[in-house]
Amino acid sequence: MDAAIRYNSEPPIRRPVAFAAAMLRDLKAARELAWRLFLRDLKAKYRASILGYIWVVLPPLVVTATFMLLQNAKLMNVGELPAPYALYVLSGTTFWQLFADAVQGPLKIVSQSKGMLVKINFPRESLIMAGAMDALFTFAIRFILLLATFAYFETSLPLHSGLVLLPLAVIGMLVAGLAIGVLVTPLGTLFQDFSQGLPLALSLWLIATPIAYPASNVSGLITRINSLNPMTPLIEVPRNLLLSLPNPSYATWGAIIAIATAASVAAWLLFRISLPHIIARIGS
Amino acid sequence: MSETLLTVKGLKKRYCRDLKRSLAYGVEDIARDCLGAKPRQDLRKGEFWANDNISFELKRGECLGLIGGNGAGKSTLLKQIAGLIKPDAGEIEIKGRVGALIELGAGFNPLLTGRENIHINAAVLGMGKREVDHKLDEILAFADIGEFIDSPVQSYSSGMKVRLGFAIAAHLEPDILLIDEVLAVGDAAFRAKCYAKLDQLRQKSAFILVSHDVNGIGNIATKGLVLQKGMQAHLGNLEQAIGIYKQTTKSQSPFKIKDHPILSGESRISPLEIGRGNTCSLTLELESEQDIETTRLRMKFLASSGETAAEWNSILNDRYFDLKRGANTLKLEFPLFLLPGQYDIDLSITPEDSAKLLYHERSTQTVSILGNPARTTYYQLS
Numbered sequence: 084m085d086a087a088i089r090y091n092s093e094p095p096i097r098r099p100v101a102f103a104a105a106m107l108r109d110l111k112a113a114r115e116l117a118w119r120l121f122l123r124d125l126k127a128k129y130r131a132s133i134l135g136y137i138w139v140v141l142p143p144l145v146v147t148a149t150f151m152l153l154q155n156a157k158l159m160n161v162g163e164l165p166a167p168y169a170l171y172v173l174s175g176t177t178f179w180q181l182f183a184d185a186v187q188g189p190l191k192i193v194s195q196s197k198g199m200l201v202k203i204n205f206p207r208e209s210l211i212m213a214g215a216m217d218a219l220f221t222f223a224i225r226f227i228l229l230l231a232t233f234a235y236f237e238t239s240l241p242l243h244s245g246l247v248l249l250p251l252a253v254i255g256m257l258v259a260g261l262a263i264g265v266l267v268t269p270l271g272t273l274f275q276d277f278s279q280g281l282p283l284a285l286s287l288w289l290i291a292t293p294i295a296y297p298a299s300n301v302s303g304l305i306t307r308i309n310s311l312n313p314m315t316p317l318i319e320v321p322r323n324l325l326l327s328l329p330n331p332s333y334a335t336w337g338a339i340i341a342i343a344t345a346a347s348v349a350a351w352l353l354f355r356i357s358l359p360h361i362i363a364r365i366g367s
Numbered sequence: 368m369s370e371t372l373l374t375v376k377g378l379k380k381r382y383c384r385d386l387k388r389s390l391a392y393g394v395e396d397i398a399r400d401c402l403g404a405k406p407r408q409d410l411r412k413g414e415f416w417a418n419d420n421i422s423f424e425l426k427r428g429e430c431l432g433l434i435g436g437n438g439a440g441k442s443t444l445l446k447q448i449a450g451l452i453k454p455d456a457g458e459i460e461i462k463g464r465v466g467a468l469i470e471l472g473a474g475f476n477p478l479l480t481g482r483e484n485i486h487i488n489a490a491v492l493g494m495g496k497r498e499v500d501h502k503l504d505e506i507l508a509f510a511d512i513g514e515f516i517d518s519p520v521q522s523y524s525s526g527m528k529v530r531l532g533f534a535i536a537a538h539l540e541p542d543i544l545l546i547d548e549v550l551a552v553g554d555a556a557f558r559a560k561c562y563a564k565l566d567q568l569r570q571k572s573a574f575i576l577v578s579h580d581v582n583g584i585g586n587i588a589t590k591g592l593v594l595q596k597g598m599q600a601h602l603g604n605l606e607q608a609i610g611i612y613k614q615t616t617k618s619q620s621p622f623k624i625k626d627h628p629i630l631s632g633e634s635r636i637s638p639l640e641i642g643r644g645n646t647c648s649l650t651l652e653l654e655s656e657q658d659i660e661t662t663r664l665r666m667k668f669l670a671s672s673g674e675t676a677a678e679w680n681s682i683l684n685d686r687y688f689d690l691k692r693g694a695n696t697l698k699l700e701f702p703l704f705l706l707p708g709q710y711d712i713d714l715s716i717t718p719e720d721s722a723k724l725l726y727h728e729r730s731t732q733t734v735s736i737l738g739n740p741a742r743t744t745y746y747q748l749s
Contacts, residue, residue: 089459092453092454119490126477196474198470202470203469204467273394356401360393365390
């Protein structure tokens with residue numbers, strides 16, 4: 084027989100060793116379930132739609148088309164570019180969408196699973212992991228679209244040693260997004276303001292990040308914002324790697340990923356501590 | 368076989384009725400927990416104890432019948448044992464795997480087929496892939512929903528969803544099984560099958576069974592716990608527990624007709640506890656604003672499953688009533704040949720020339736048919 088399970092009112096962090104052990108145990112138990120939940124959502128996601136998986140590639144295409152239109156109508160002047168504009172924007176948005184999905188994913192999947200959360204005790208980490216798997220899967224499909232665009236412009240993807248950093252850039256982007264997404268999930272589940280506000284905040288943030296324009300070609304307020312925006316290196320590094328452009332600073336980029344990793348662990352702690360309280364408040 | 372699987376000691380949990388305030392308190396509780404501060408032991412404004420000092424033990428082979436009216440704290444207690452919510456005071460100690468039938472089929476995806484959902488639901492409940500594959504045939508046979516198993520779950524009737532949900536959950540083989548009102552849906556034959564399965568599971572596990580159907584509990588529970596407004600009113604002997612619960616339900620008020628444009632007044636049913644085959648009477652004291660001739664009256668006795676067990680009906684009994692403007696007294700008497708148990712009453716009044724109901728209400732009052740319920744209600748014929 085296993086050791087007895089105890090539930091009481093004591094704050095879990097008063098027993099840090101037991102708490103950390105439980106976290107790791109649940110993380111392990113969550114993997115298989117996460118995979119099943121991911122497959123479930125993937126199978127069901129587009130089953131009742133006509134366009135099906137085409138929906139996966141539409142968001143980056145629409146964003147790219149919007150910026151191309153703005154630029155074409157001379158509403159926006161992005162200056163000299165080292166690559167075709169469509170390719171430049173699509174590289175940035177493909178990575179940006181991974182971030183946006185990772186930010187919005189946890190709150191979305193936790194809200195969708197409310198019925199399950201208040202009725203069944205299961206490793207809840209599986210929900211976050213399933214959301215992360217979905218974001219990565221979507222990114223993979225969009226990345227194939229990006230490669231096809233490279234082929235279209237006959238700028239074959241130049242192979243160079245810097246590309247080994249690309250997987251780290253993808254993981255770093257995902258972790259940064261998840262850190263924010265998991266951090267807002269407890270309050271977001273209680274208060275609807277967050278699910279309303281997140282898409283708004285993200286569309287503002289998209290403009291504040293050098294995706295539709297190179298940071299070097301703008302001036303004034305936006306330059307200051309770019310330099311303070313932690314997303315700037317997270318977008319620039321992978322895009323410049325793909326387009327074989329020089330990268331400004333790997334050090335800042337690495338530091339941001341390290342901070343994001345620490346933040347995501349903190350977010351995980353908060354998520355675990357707050358869940359029983361959230362379930363008590365959202366009721367049946 | 369008599370090891371203690373579950374110990375609950377001085378358990379307390381508080382809730383707040385006001386939503387905004389409840390959410391704010393939730394944020395405060397989360398903050399305290401994050402900072403490692405001891406939880407507060409007092410009630411904040413608008414809060415009440417949903418569970419107040421609950422203590423009991425449960426051994427393997429035992430089944431605790433958890434009895435209480437709506438809002439007595441039954442579900443709150445189960446959710447704490449299931450580890451879904453955190454006690455505010457006291458402690459729960461559990462040995463072994465806990466299975467909770469709090470809602471069958473929670474986590475079903477409506478667009479996926481029943482077969483696809485079996486795998487997911489089982490994984491959510493804690494079964495490994497190999498365990499599910501191993502038990503799949505048994506689960507399919509128990510659910511017995513035929514070709515629907517390969518249709519999307521959104522095309523299922525509520526009864527079919529319960530069949531599938533119960534079939535999965537029953538094959539979990541937990542040490543402690545929590546069952547909350549889930550068997551109210553589903554047809555009588557399937558319910559009988561479920562009770563038979565539970566009886567078989569009980570040899571190896573400990574149960575907590577929540578139901579409004581106290582007679583259904585009587586068939587399977589070995590002891591009773593009565594909750595009243597969050598407090599433990601009785602723990603121990605099951606017959607006594609059922610007796611105490613019935614005492615509390617008896618005091619509920621009869622039908623009151625008010626806020627109605629034409630009718631006002633009340634109805635009384637007596638006696639509220641009668642022997643099988645004895646006469647029951649309904650008295651209606653009605654104040655009417657206008658004359659209504661040949662009014663039809665219908666009174667249904669609903670079993671705990673929601674099915675109509677007996678009905679008195681003006682058309683069937685060829686007896687109509689003329690309501691005069693002013694005070695009216697209508698009296699009906701009829702013998703009730705019903706199985707022992709508790710029945711809700713559904714009353715409706717309709718004017719003869721119209722299909723529109725003049726008045727319709729389902730009572731919170733119940734009529735009990737006395738008698739020994741033991742082992743009479745559920746049989747599995749196979």
